[in-house]
Amino acid sequence: MNLLATFLAAAFSTSLAAAAPAPPSPADIAAAAPAGAWRTVAPENLMLVETPRGTMAIEMAPDFAPAHIAAIRALVAAGRFDGGAITRVQDNYVVQWAARPGPDKVLASSGAAAVAADGAAAVAAGSTAAPGGVAVGTGPGAAHPAVLPAEYERSARGLKIVRLGSNDTYARSGFWNGWPVAQDRKTNTAWLAHCYASVGVGRDDPPDTGDGSELYAVIGHGPRHLDRNITMVGRVIDGIADFSALPRGTGPLGFYKTPAEQTVITRVRFAGVGDPRFEVLDSDSPAFAAYLKARANRTGFFIRPAGATDLCNVQVPVRRVTK
Amino acid sequence: MNLLATFLAAAFSTSLAAAAPAPPSPADIAAAAPAGAWRTVAPENLMLVETPRGTMAIEMAPDFAPAHIAAIRALVAAGRFDGGAITRVQDNYVVQWAARPGPDKVLASSGAAAVAADGAAAVAAGSTAAPGGVAVGTGPGAAHPAVLPAEYERSARGLKIVRLGSNDTYARSGFWNGWPVAQDRKTNTAWLAHCYASVGVGRDDPPDTGDGSELYAVIGHGPRHLDRNITMVGRVIDGIADFSALPRGTGPLGFYKTPAEQTVITRVRFAGVGDPRFEVLDSDSPAFAAYLKARANRTGFFIRPAGATDLCNVQVPVRRVTK
Numbered sequence: 246m247n248l249l250a251t252f253l254a255a256a257f258s259t260s261l262a263a264a265a266p267a268p269p270s271p272a273d274i275a276a277a278a279p280a281g282a283w284r285t286v287a288p289e290n291l292m293l294v295e296t297p298r299g300t301m302a303i304e305m306a307p308d309f310a311p312a313h314i315a316a317i318r319a320l321v322a323a324g325r326f327d328g329g330a331i332t333r334v335q336d337n338y339v340v341q342w343a344a345r346p347g348p349d350k351v352l353a354s355s356g357a358a359a360v361a362a363d364g365a366a367a368v369a370a371g372s373t374a375a376p377g378g379v380a381v382g383t384g385p386g387a388a389h390p391a392v393l394p395a396e397y398e399r400s401a402r403g404l405k406i407v408r409l410g411s412n413d414t415y416a417r418s419g420f421w422n423g424w425p426v427a428q429d430r431k432t433n434t435a436w437l438a439h440c441y442a443s444v445g446v447g448r449d450d451p452p453d454t455g456d457g458s459e460l461y462a463v464i465g466h467g468p469r470h471l472d473r474n475i476t477m478v479g480r481v482i483d484g485i486a487d488f489s490a491l492p493r494g495t496g497p498l499g500f501y502k503t504p505a506e507q508t509v510i511t512r513v514r515f516a517g518v519g520d521p522r523f524e525v526l527d528s529d530s531p532a533f534a535a536y537l538k539a540r541a542n543r544t545g546f547f548i549r550p551a552g553a554t555d556l557c558n559v560q561v562p563v564r565r566v567t568k
Numbered sequence: 569m570n571l572l573a574t575f576l577a578a579a580f581s582t583s584l585a586a587a588a589p590a591p592p593s594p595a596d597i598a599a600a601a602p603a604g605a606w607r608t609v610a611p612e613n614l615m616l617v618e619t620p621r622g623t624m625a626i627e628m629a630p631d632f633a634p635a636h637i638a639a640i641r642a643l644v645a646a647g648r649f650d651g652g653a654i655t656r657v658q659d660n661y662v663v664q665w666a667a668r669p670g671p672d673k674v675l676a677s678s679g680a681a682a683v684a685a686d687g688a689a690a691v692a693a694g695s696t697a698a699p700g701g702v703a704v705g706t707g708p709g710a711a712h713p714a715v716l717p718a719e720y721e722r723s724a725r726g727l728k729i730v731r732l733g734s735n736d737t738y739a740r741s742g743f744w745n746g747w748p749v750a751q752d753r754k755t756n757t758a759w760l761a762h763c764y765a766s767v768g769v770g771r772d773d774p775p776d777t778g779d780g781s782e783l784y785a786v787i788g789h790g791p792r793h794l795d796r797n798i799t800m801v802g803r804v805i806d807g808i809a810d811f812s813a814l815p816r817g818t819g820p821l822g823f824y825k826t827p828a829e830q831t832v833i834t835r836v837r838f839a840g841v842g843d844p845r846f847e848v849l850d851s852d853s854p855a856f857a858a859y860l861k862a863r864a865n866r867t868g869f870f871i872r873p874a875g876a877t878d879l880c881n882v883q884v885p886v887r888r889v890t891k
Contacts, residue, residue: 336809337764337883397872411737414878441660441789451871466764466789466881470866470874486659486816493809543793548774549720551793555737555878558789560660 267545271536275562278532283524283564284423286482288516291523292321294342295511296331299487301462302516302523303444305479306424309437310396313446313476316457318515320344325458326513334491335499337465341447342510344458395454396476401428401435407528411541411553415469418556420528424480425556427472437477440467440557442485446476464489467557482523482563526562536562590868594859598885601855606847606887607746609805614839614846615644617665619654619831622810624785625839625846626767628802629747632760633719636769636799639780641838643667648781649836657814658822660788664770665833667781718777719799724751724758730851734864734876738792741879743851747803748879750795760800763790763880765808769799787812790880805846805886849885859885 269277286304294301307314320326325344333341406419406426416427418438425443428435437443440463447459455476462481481488491508494501501507516522526533540559542550592600609627617624630637643649648667656664729742729749739750741761748766751758760766766786771778778799785804804811814831817824824830839845849856863882865873 334813336812412735413737414734414876415874450869468881470863470870470877470881472874473872474870489659490657490813490815492813540793546773547793547797549796551738551795553737554793558791558793 269535269539270543270545271539274532274536274539275526275564278526278530278536278562282527282530282532284527285566286523286525288520288522290479291516291520292317292479292513293516293520294326294513296487296508297511298491298508300484301481301488302483302521303462303479304482304523304525306437306477308422309399309424310446310476310478312393313396313455313457313478316393317460317478320458321513321515323347326510329510329513330504330507331488331491331510332459332494332507333461333498333500334464334488334493336493338463338468338499339461340464340488340491341459341461343447393454393456393476397473398429398432398434398436401430401433404428404435405529406435407533407537409554409556409559410537411555413556415472420533420559420561423525423528423533423561425559425561427469427556436473437480438467438556439463439469439471439475439477440480441465441560442481443467443477444479444481445471446478448475462488467555469557482525483521483565522566524564524566528561533561592858592862593866593868594862597855597859597862598849598887601849601853601859601885605850605853605855607850608889609846609848611839611843611845613802614843615640615802615836616839616843617649617836618834619810620834621814621831623807624804624811625806625844626785626802627805627846627848629760629800631745632722632747633769633799633801635716636719636778636780636801639716640783640801643781644836644838646670649833652833652836653827653830654811654814654833655782655817655830656784656821656823657787657811657816659816661786661791661822662784663787663811663814664782664784666770716777716779716799720796721752721755721757721759724753724756727751727758728852729758730856730860732877732879732882733860734878736879738795743856743882743884746848746851746856746884748882748884750792750879759796760803761790761879762786762792762794762798762800763803764788764883765804766790766800767802767804768794769801771798785811790878792880805848806844806888845889847887847889851884856884 290305290307292303292305294303305314305317325347327345329342329344331340331342333339404421406421406428409418413427416429418425418427420426421435425438425440426435427438439445443463445461446455446457447461448455460478462485464485492506493499494506496502526536537559541552541554544550613628613630615626615628617626628637628640648670650668652665652667654663654665656662727744729744729751732741732743736750739752741748741750743749744758748761748763749758750761762768764786768784769778769780770782770784783801785808787808815829816822817829819825849859860882864875864877867873
């Protein structure tokens with residue numbers, strides 16, 4: 246870093262801007278969005294995953310996965326994630342964490358085939374990439390039902406989805422209430438899309454559908470092929486960078502080989518008084534429409550705007566509200 | 569990790585497989601691909617970026633950026649990257665590194681607006697996200713030309729591009745010689761796509777086009793909006809996980825605030841005798857066609873194959889060849 250050079254460069258940029266004022270960037274648009282364009286994240290839907298590395302703030306989406314989120318709330322209330330661990334970090338894929346095994350023996354292992362192995366990565370690493378699994382228990386004392394319904398998609402009835410406005414490889418796509426979603430008009434269903442920072446429920450091979458005791462966040466290119474194959478419960482809206490920077494696991498599927506490599510989860514709780522508050526740019530707002538358009542048509546640094554954007558590249562703005 | 573549970577889960581998977589044998593997975597197909605389906609990475613195109621954290625092996629693509637790669641070779645030969653540093657790690661975006669400033673004063677700063685800030689991230693972090701810049705020098709003693717032609721795209725004439733077979737949001741897309749590429753039939757041009765692990769040349773705002781002294785690798789969702797806006801020179805084919813796991817920079821655009829936070833580059837060189845050898849699955853091979861189809865139509869873990877894949881989700885297989 247050379248401060249003088251940085252200063253000169255800033256001056257250079259300023260002179261360029263004076264010569265040809267650029268339209269507002271996506272960041273400019275979000276920064277200028279009025280108070281009414283922001284949706285407050287309800288504290289009761291804000292799950293905080295606390296570790297010595299930092300805290301992930303995850304907004305849960307009970308409109309899409311009510312049963313799983315109820316199960317996760319029960320696990321959180323029972324303290325089952327406290328003393329759990331981040332058991333898996335697979336590059337360009339997921340960070341995954343698990344609750345402690347409980348008296349109900351529901352949670353037997355952290356070896357979940359939560360998200361199928363990435364073929365290319367597995368080949369590159371020379372691993373055999375045999376999927377592991379999570380035994381699904383049925384014993385007494387479960388903090389939540391041992392078998393939950395799959396919540397891979399829901400009825401789209403009543404969902405006002407703002408269109409992406411670009412072709413999507415996988416499905417008709419857009420935004421509902423600030424969430425990136427895709428839909429199927431034939432079945433009239435909708436689902437949360439797998440984008441960077443999306444949070445889903447680990448599961449074993451079918452017929453298992455997961456029980457909420459193993460969760461993962463996407464830390465790579467949006468694995469949209471997982472859409473409608475896994476229950477999505479929310480997305481990380483703050484703090485993911487402390488977790489995406491964790492050392493990758495060296496075992497199959499990025500699982501850590503030893504407990505010593507894992508990051509301990511100190512505590513998981515839902516937000517309350519005194520916690521940071523967040524807002525998400527409301528996808529029904531004119532500001533979001535302008536933001537979306539600007540994301541597809543970048544200027545300034547860009548000499549050739551793409552004229553389109555894929556769903557996961559939109560990155561719905563989130564801001565921490567100073568109290 | 570519970571070994572018993574893992575064993576039971578494996579047994580469970582085996583019994584499932586016996587009941588309904590699954591078609592080969594993408595990883596299976598790559599693992600079974602015959603020797604003739606693999607293209608050897610030429611050592612003279614394999615750039616090794618050595619740091620105390622690990623080594624990145626980058627395959628360069630001189631078919632797409634001959635002038636920039638020649639300039640980078642000259643910088644490497646002059647030892648200008650040795651003692652350089654990783655100056656920027658922006659979450660869900662890029663790892664960027666810079667050569668040492670040289671006697672030609674070409675390389676004045678690491679504050680490049682190499683890749684425009686991500687709007688959402690900037691808002692979330694509350695940063696002002698003002699682009700910095702790199703002073704482009706013209707002094708004597710330059711190890712390479714101070715001004716290079718933009719190599720944002722090239723003629724598609726003579727390129728046999730294997731079609732992706734799915735709709736792409738940004739352009740007609742596919743693969744050439746194992747590289748993910750996109751093309752414009754009107755202009756008859758083609759370019760390397762920005763996917764995870766793609767390597768590009770940092771530049772300042774236009775009219776700057778970069779000089780090869782600052783390079784970046786993508787460590788997040790493929791920022792395809794950068795396609796045709798930056799000179800792409802290759803992709804990381806080994807070792808990226810040591811770099812994608814670096815702590816994120818806390819300054820604007822993910823630049824580190826102090827040199828102490830940077831990771832020093834010990835040495836950069838091109839591969840020679842005794843270095844690991846790599847092979848890339850040839851996109852013209854039947855094995856690749858089967859791999860591509862399997863990536864779009866996952867089975868086993870997946871209950872609902874997507875039936876499509878976006879370009880960056882294909883992840884062309886690479887393998888290290890045991891010597």
